[in-house]
Amino acid sequence: MSTVDTRIARKPAEYKSDIKPIWCPGCGDYHVLMSFTRAFAQLGLPPEQIVVVSGIGCSSRIPAYTNCYGFHGVHGRSLALAAGLKVTRPDLTVVVASGDGDGYSIGGNHFLHACRRNIDMTYVVMDNHIYGMTKGQPSPTTEPEFDTALSPGGTRVRPFHPLVVALASGANFIARCFSGEPNETAAVLVEAIKHPGFSFVEILSPCVTFRPDEKAWKDLVHPAPVTATTDPGKAARRIMTDDGFNLGILYRGNREPFQPAVGATNIDLSELEKDFEL
């Protein structure tokens, strides 16, 4: 995050657009949107200084529901698009929104390299363990035994552990939230946006239509019993061994963000021609 305007007290409503979301009633993503607008208001950021970038899927519809600049791009590539934006416009606050299909499957490779690159941005993945937009196919976080039309009897494939992958790949801030707790989620997002480098926030966000069983998540989630660690070894052990419903900031790294110097220079372009002069 680069610009905090503390002079003006802002309200969450200033960050909400007038477009009605396409989400199903009861979808966890409504609460994620609420967390976004609350976090932005708490940070006091002018809406035009924020860009929300996304890919494809239910969660990726979120940019247009904010009153910020947005980019709803192609499936799986939001992190790459955001990288090109942020390195050339370090003055902007860049938040990337994704889902478990968009972010971990088609966009999996970009996830690794975004963590590794550690550009100052916040990556929010609304994880519902299912492809919702295409009506219920298994994603990389779907349980092996979960039955779908595409995977009768379940995938029998071990789910992906995004937080561990993020840590191993170099993410500088790792947290888990639950959409049903928008105030707590907003507070984590504020910390994530403020933290330098690549911040990864996994938000468990139930799909009430294709995963009605996820309504039970509200009873399973619990705050992490310990505070965030700066030790990646300790964080790895904690993330590897928790029950998947452990909420809060789990890791705060201290790597320097990647940001090359950019901006106009006074160099005459004819300087560049000297390479070629005979």
Add this chain to the structure above:
Amino acid sequence: MAASPSISIAIVGSGGAGALTTGNSLLEAACAIGWHGLFTRTLGPQIRGGEAAALVRLAVHPVECLPDRFDLLIGIDWLNAHRFGSEIQVTPGTLVISDPQGGDPPPMVTRSGARIVEIPMKQMAKAIRDGRPNMIALGIAGRLLGLGVDQVVAPIAKRLADKGPAAIEASQAGIKVGFGVAAGIDFGMQLAAPSASATRRWLLSGNEATALGAIRGGVRFAAAYPITPATEVLEWLAPSLAKVGGVLLQAEDELAAINMIIGSSFGGTPALTATSGPGLSLMIEALGLATSAEIPIVVVDVMRGGPSTGIPTKSEQADLNIAVYGLHGDAPHLVLAPQSIGDCMFTTQWATYLAETLQSPAIVLSDQFMGQARAAIDRPADVAFIGARSVATDIVGAYERYALAANGISPMAIPGTRGGQYTADGLTHSERGIPTSGAADHRAQLDKRRDKLEHFNFGDHWAMVEGAGDLAVLTWGSVTSSAREAIGRAAADGINARLIAPRLLLPTQPERLQAALDGVKRILVVEQTHGGQFHRYLRAHYDLPAQVRVLNRPGPVPITAGEVYRAITEWR
């Protein structure tokens, strides 16, 4: 001995023998004292290691195509040299320098009737501390071309500056030995004296020219994923962008590279990536996004032999179809093609300008031949094409990013601009940018994106049109240089032909081609594809006169001026 306007030299050797350094240095030495010249390299399929050949054509005038035959062939060694049999034409008039310890000369030499002079370069190099046979070869070539020792040493000293005086001395000693041994050889040819040039001259590759054109056009961000034969564009941009306050980011793959440049451009920074066919294939989906969201970007495709991995080190023009037709949906965009090394700079600069002005992706189809060739060229004229994006400022009231402007170009709000907030989207959208599946919005935005390209006045740069005659050679890309030389030779025989080479392939320019074809009765289409892609493209978009012949063949061997000349002169 009559002076010749052009002499061509081929130097071959196995990987690490230094054939390419020898050829490049020869080019640099000759061009430094006023000659023009072209250097191309040819490699086996493996890019690193294996055999290599340097093909050098020196001339009193600018040259950008290979000769029909080589006058001098030096084999530092002959390991796998037979692989170059189709690329190095050896005739009875060729002088071949062969090292008796370098293996048997390949059939292209032994069957040619060429004069062979044996010189034990390897053995001679051993007598010099840290001596290398390729420096003996360089000395021989320099002496046969009538250069001075110091002139030949100069580029080597520059190349070895980092390695210290001992390395330079070893090379110098080798060059001198080469000069000594060549003194006793009658080459039988002499290059005419160079004429003083009125303009400043550059020595550069097409890929470097492309990169410079991008920066001149306003590009300040590049995303890079390495691929042969485009990598040099990116490698030149990396330090150069940093000098002008820009940045190059290495991407994890081509999917990331294209999305990175879309992100940069969305933020207001003109952006480019460079790739080759396999990378372009991966970028196609996001090119459609840039079309739909109206984000200016430039994608340079330095074409190589395809399909699939194809021939990474050799040229072909067979990405025309994917560049023109590859995007799904109705997705109007810009496709441009440079015609020479110098034109790589102009066309990339122009492409950047057009992309920015028209808020459209632009694909620039360069190719391996001109991309990786180096030539001495007259410094191209400065042009005023610098990114001119219509930007929304001082926004009052509701902002409509995709408003239906009369010319189709709607001002773009750049993040940070108050009141301009919108979401760029690959979904069909309304004028405000809100996703919709409505027929009216879909049609209106498709019309907008079509009209902004079709109604734009591209001016005379759309094509190179030269000469007169009822026969027109219609070609594109680096093949244009061979066609131009062929037309010159035919003119010397009293046969006049016109050269028409479109630089702008999309949007098509039917009225302009019709005007260029005024009075033309016969068209010879020349292209380097197996399937005749350019011919089919012309048939799809243009009215051609009744008589059309097509000279098309695939790579990897470049289409020579001689082939085009025969096609012109044999058509009676």
